[in-house]
Amino acid sequence: MSARFTLVDSTLRDGSHAVSHQFTEAHVRDVVRALDAAGVPVIEVSHGDGLGGASFNYGFAAVDERTLLEVAAEALDQAELAVLLIPGIGVAEDLHDVRDIGATVARIATQCTEADIAEQHIGVAKDLGMTAVGFLMMAHMLEPQELLEQAKRMESYGADAVYVTDSAGALTIDGVRARVGTLAAGLSCGVGVHAHNNLQLAVANSLAALEEGADWIDACARGLGAGAGNTPMEVLVATCDKLNIVTGVDTFKIMEVAEEIVAPIMERPQIVDRAGLLLGYAGVYSSFLLHAERAAERFRVDLAELLIELGNRKLVGGQEDMIVDVAAGLATASAAAQHTG
Amino acid sequence: MTTVGCSIIGSGNIGSDLMYKLQGSSTLDLKAVVGIDPTSEGLARARSLGLRTSHDGISWLLERHADLGVQIVFDATSAKVHARHAPLLEQAGLTAIDLTPAARGPAVVPTVNLGVHVDASNVNLITCGGQATIPIVAAVSRVCPVPYAEIVSTVASVSAGPGTRSNIDEFTRATASGLESLAGAACGKAIILLNPADPPILMRNTVYCGLPDDADLDLIRRSIEEMVQDVAAYVPGYRLRAAPIFDEGPYVTPSGPVSTRVTALLEVEGAGDYLPTYAGNLDIMTACAVRVGELVAQSRLTTEVSA
Numbered sequence: 001m002s003a004r005f006t007l008v009d010s011t012l013r014d015g016s017h018a019v020s021h022q023f024t025e026a027h028v029r030d031v032v033r034a035l036d037a038a039g040v041p042v043i044e045v046s047h048g049d050g051l052g053g054a055s056f057n058y059g060f061a062a063v064d065e066r067t068l069l070e071v072a073a074e075a076l077d078q079a080e081l082a083v084l085l086i087p088g089i090g091v092a093e094d095l096h097d098v099r100d101i102g103a104t105v106a107r108i109a110t111q112c113t114e115a116d117i118a119e120q121h122i123g124v125a126k127d128l129g130m131t132a133v134g135f136l137m138m139a140h141m142l143e144p145q146e147l148l149e150q151a152k153r154m155e156s157y158g159a160d161a162v163y164v165t166d167s168a169g170a171l172t173i174d175g176v177r178a179r180v181g182t183l184a185a186g187l188s189c190g191v192g193v194h195a196h197n198n199l200q201l202a203v204a205n206s207l208a209a210l211e212e213g214a215d216w217i218d219a220c221a222r223g224l225g226a227g228a229g230n231t232p233m234e235v236l237v238a239t240c241d242k243l244n245i246v247t248g249v250d251t252f253k254i255m256e257v258a259e260e261i262v263a264p265i266m267e268r269p270q271i272v273d274r275a276g277l278l279l280g281y282a283g284v285y286s287s288f289l290l291h292a293e294r295a296a297e298r299f300r301v302d303l304a305e306l307l308i309e310l311g312n313r314k315l316v317g318g319q320e321d322m323i324v325d326v327a328a329g330l331a332t333a334s335a336a337a338q339h340t341g
Numbered sequence: 342m343t344t345v346g347c348s349i350i351g352s353g354n355i356g357s358d359l360m361y362k363l364q365g366s367s368t369l370d371l372k373a374v375v376g377i378d379p380t381s382e383g384l385a386r387a388r389s390l391g392l393r394t395s396h397d398g399i400s401w402l403l404e405r406h407a408d409l410g411v412q413i414v415f416d417a418t419s420a421k422v423h424a425r426h427a428p429l430l431e432q433a434g435l436t437a438i439d440l441t442p443a444a445r446g447p448a449v450v451p452t453v454n455l456g457v458h459v460d461a462s463n464v465n466l467i468t469c470g471g472q473a474t475i476p477i478v479a480a481v482s483r484v485c486p487v488p489y490a491e492i493v494s495t496v497a498s499v500s501a502g503p504g505t506r507s508n509i510d511e512f513t514r515a516t517a518s519g520l521e522s523l524a525g526a527a528c529g530k531a532i533i534l535l536n537p538a539d540p541p542i543l544m545r546n547t548v549y550c551g552l553p554d555d556a557d558l559d560l561i562r563r564s565i566e567e568m569v570q571d572v573a574a575y576v577p578g579y580r581l582r583a584a585p586i587f588d589e590g591p592y593v594t595p596s597g598p599v600s601t602r603v604t605a606l607l608e609v610e611g612a613g614d615y616l617p618t619y620a621g622n623l624d625i626m627t628a629c630a631v632r633v634g635e636l637v638a639q640s641r642l643t644t645e646v647s648a
Binding site: 052060061062092113116121141313314316 | 491493498503506507509510513514533536538582583594595602606
């Protein structure tokens with residue numbers, strides 16, 4: 001019996017945030033081979049911020065993503081290769097090159113309120129014969145009906161599926177249910193969920209999404225991803241196994257991938273510490289975490305205070321430059337208070 | 342003659358804001374606003390200012406520009422439409438100042454190359470992000486080589502219209518190209534983000550420049566601060582949020598490893614002539630258009646006097 005949904009691994013894309021984009025060719029080769037052998041059907045490889053994300057703003061990569069994609073394409077056997085593209089950061093032209101390298105799935109992500117900037121890119125992906133998946137990021141910022149309106153636009157541009165992307169890991173189980181259910185009822189194309197574990201709800205949210213009809217679910221080995229991490233692939237697969245939900249992925253093989261291949265690469269475990277928790281609590285884009293830690297240290301401000309203020313400012317994905325702005329502002333305010341106090 | 346006649350094509354938000362800005366010009370005399378929609382509020386506003394208007398588009402203007410005394414035409418339509426207008430305006434001997442991304446002629450950034458293309462028949466203003474950031478990169482490159490420059494423009498969702506939204510890629514490409522060809526960076530990158538926060542955010546621009554090892558950081562800081570003042574002279578709401586910030590890498594940029602970078606955090610608050618103040622991205626375009634138009638006009642007037 002085959003799976004009724006598609007599992008997408010983002011260890012080598014969302015996970016890139018967790019390693020400050022320092023994946024090597026060897027990392028990619030080993031992880032892709034192992035995921036592929038475990039039966040993972042779609043494997044995403046790109047800079048954490050998508051194609052063209054290597055930058056001062058998000059961090060430069062140790063190895064050019066084209067090279068990593070070539071390595072991945074070579075290491076694959078049965079799985080499909082996916083890429084992420086955020087219009088405004090990467091350009092539609094980037095899809096031509098990666099398609100030639102072997103990518104067949106293009107995930108086009110926008111801030112959930114701005115689906116219309118992706119029309120060009122979804123169109124190009126379809127013209128290139130790729131599966132086009134729309135990502136509505138920071139999905140907690142829109143109510144289900146409004147999210148559906150944006151999703152419908154992506155569908156009209158040709159998207160084969162649209163994701164409820166919980167970039168801040170801020171959605172509760174009911175929040176995911178409502179959004180997935182509304183999209184599943186209102187769209188003809190597929191519906192996906194990309195969960196972050198900042199509130200420790202990623203696995204539960206993913207299971208709830210499946211119950212509501214989601215046909216695409218993202219996960220990462222050991223949850224390696226931005227913020228407190230993503231849905232841990234091995235935990236989701238093992239749990240589905242116990243629930244008799246077919247995933248197409250071998251439970252023990254994926255456990256091995258997580259334990260033997262990915263865990264050794266990780267600089268630190270994906271736990272929900274205070275900073276990770278605050279991302280979900282305050283609604284902060286998960287990839288801000290490491291940048292915020294550095295800014296807090298550099299400007300000598302409290303990390304928790306910084307994260308809460310980032311949430312108050314309603315920043316969206318990509319606005320890493322504002323972290324320095326807010327931290328500098330907090331430092332100045334604090335210095336002023338000390339002088340007057 | 343102490344003024345040069347001009348006209349605006351495009352009666353939307355940008356055209357309207359431009360119209361109000363031109364009322365205060367001492368060298369440009371706005372004669373007419375032209376559009377294609379008879380019910381256009383922009384055209385009605387123009388009429389209330391006593392201006393000639395037409396909803397017959399560019400053809401109306403081409404028929405009577407000589408009678409009106411129009412020499413300079415501001416095109417605030419769209420890239421596709423201006424592409425059609427450009428050759429027609431050139432044939433008619435009119436100078437076009439293009440506020441769209443059509444980029445038919447050379448690009449102009451007032452504080453960088455204002456005088457260079459004063460006799461060109463068609464000049465464009467690149468993008469709002471370009472106008473906001475190219476001066477800063479130029480301020481650095483006049484002090485030391487800039488191997489890599491990167492900018493991040495963030496605008497309020499409500500001030501990004503359909504034109505911007507369907508041309509995001511062109512925005513990043515045109516701006517990056519400007520960082521290289523006008524601002525002097527060996528390699529440039531541009532990022533644009535839309536933020537839906539309510540109340541709408543002011544336009545933000547972050548400029549990063551990779552620096553050579555021996556760069557004089559103090560000189561760079563002062564150069565940036567001086568440039569900000571120069572831009573603020575025609576875009577009053579243009580300001581630094583903090584003093585330029587220097588960081589040690591190393592950074593593995595597309596131009597090779599770089600050990601130091603400077604970050605300039607900028608904000609552009611619109612003047613509010615017609616557009617709301619959060620639309621600094623649109624305001625900087627109209628302010629630049631007026632600045633460029635006035636220079637072209639001044640040059641014409643000087644030529645006449647000496648002829």
